[in-house]
Structure formats: structure tokens, C-alpha cells
Amino acid sequence: MKVLLVYYTGTYNTRFLTDRLEAALRARGHEAERVEIRRGTPMRSAEGFDAVGFGYPIYGFNAPLPFWRYVKGMRLAPGQKFFIYKNSGETFAMNNASSRKLLRRMRGQKAAFAGEYHFVMPYNIHFPFERDFVRELLQKDEKLLRVLVCDLERGTPAHIRSNPVYNFAAAAVSVQKFGGPINSFLYRADEDKCTLCGKCAKNCPEGNIRIEGGRVRFGHRCDMCMRCSFYCPQDAIRIGFLQGWKVNGDYRLRDALAEGPPAQPYITSESRGFYKCFIRHFADIDARYAERFPDGEN
DSSP: OEEEEEEEOSSSHHHHHHHHHHHHHHHTTOEEEEEEEOTTOOOOOOTTOSEEEEEEEOBTTBOOHHHHHHHTTOOOOTTOEEEEEEEESSOOGGGGGGGHHHHHHHHHTTOEEEEEEEEEOOOSBSSOOOHHHHHHHHHHHHHHHHHHHHHHHHTOOOOOOOOHHHHHHHHHTOOHHHHHHHHGGGEEEOTTTOOOOOHHHHHOTTOOEEEETTEEEEOSOOOOOOHHHHHOTTOOEEEGGGGGGBOOSOOOHHHHHHTOSOSSOSSOTTOOGGGGHHHHHHHHHHHHHHHHOTTTTO
């Protein structure tokens, strides 16, 4: 197959998944090309590809606005395959509704649904994930990536079921359109910490940050991807109303994957509170993997 991967990434979780997915496809002898969405990215034609994969992080139970602005301009041919690989820091049921607009648009173009897959990646907001938890998440994601490629080859799409209640609730809490621009008025760089390295301005996917007059200045088209505050080497950026939930620091995902799973499972049948939702999610991945690969990785 020849596969086009079109994705948006905030703190690079989706880029990491795309790297792994591209490698998995190439290892199976398929061709893969990719487009990372940021402001000003030229529209890529899907012509000539057997399948198009759409990847994005879930923001407040919805796909990010920059992702949606881009993909709604894409045209797929009737019968052309598409699949979705999305990610979030938890598996709450309302996340099921995040692809509703994309699915509706692809149905309108009569594209052929080839599966939807939900990966869990570490938080860049709320609170940081512990290292052993990150290692366990990445091992499960590797299994799910293999499941995705297997399903794509076999033509057996996996569905993530939403319903009108989830769809309505997700639409109701979508605050990116207004929340990002409003909150951006409160963004600041702590002048006692900031070294004016320019990393935030260089890497902002919306081109919303600039260095001017010896200060970091923020515009008002922020989509709250958290890349600037997450990767600031001095932890100098204050993010307005969300400051109490700020997470700063690189998880070093490649290193965490190479370290392998933790010595003891992080998620067990005794996990409670926030972590309880992962019990069923991990068991589902293991079951799907075992069904497709009864002899292990071969």
C-alpha cells in the first residue's frame, strides 16, 4: 500500500506516534509519506494513495482546530480508504466523539472507513505522568500500532462507538475557538527566568509567539497546544487560567520506549480513581493483539 499520514501535533506525542506508525508500515513493505500540519502548511493532495491516515491529539474531547481547518480542505476520492489514529491522556468515553466532524466529512466524500484507533500518551497539562506509567503506556501503544497495520492490511476496520449524548456534550465543551484567544491575553514569560532563547517562538505551530523589544510577546491565535510551556528550558512561561495545571518537561519518549515495560505493571486490577479507566483499555489492547498475533510478534 501507499499511505499518506496527515497529522497535527502539539507537544509532539502525535509526531512520535506517526514516527512509529511510519516505521511499522515500512517494515511491512508499504510506502508512507507524511504531512505535519502547522499554520501555512500547503494543502497536500491525496491522489495516488491507497489510504490516508489522520492523526491528532484530543483537546477537550475534540480534534484541535488547526487539524480541522486543514483536513476539511482535503478531498478523498470515492472508495479511497482513510483511518484515524488519535491520542489523549485518558480513555474517558466522551473522547469517542472527537472524530465526529471528520467522519461526517469523509462520509460526504464517500471515502471508505478503514478504522479508528485511540492511543494513550502522557499528559502535557493537568499533571505529569510517572516514568513507569509512561513506559507501560508506550508498550501498549506499540501493540495497538501493530493491530492498526494488521487491520489495514486485512481490510477489517475497528470502530470506536460514539452516541448523540457524547457528540452533544463534546460539542458543548469545545472551548478552543474562544478559550485559546481569550487565555492568550494572560500568557507571560517570567523575565527573571526567561533567557530569550527563542525556542517558544521558533516552535509555535501557529506562529503566535515572537521576540520583540527584548521580551517574549504572545499573539491571540493560541490553540492551547502547550508546546511553549511544556518545552520551555527555564519553565518561564505562565499560561493564564491554566497555570495551576501546567506541566513542564520532556518525557523523552524514545528513551522511555527503549527502556521497555516497568518491572511491575503500573496498571493492575486494583487501580483506582483516574487510573481505573486504563484497566479495560489495556485489557482490550492485549485481547486484540492476541487475536491477531496468537504466536506473538510473528
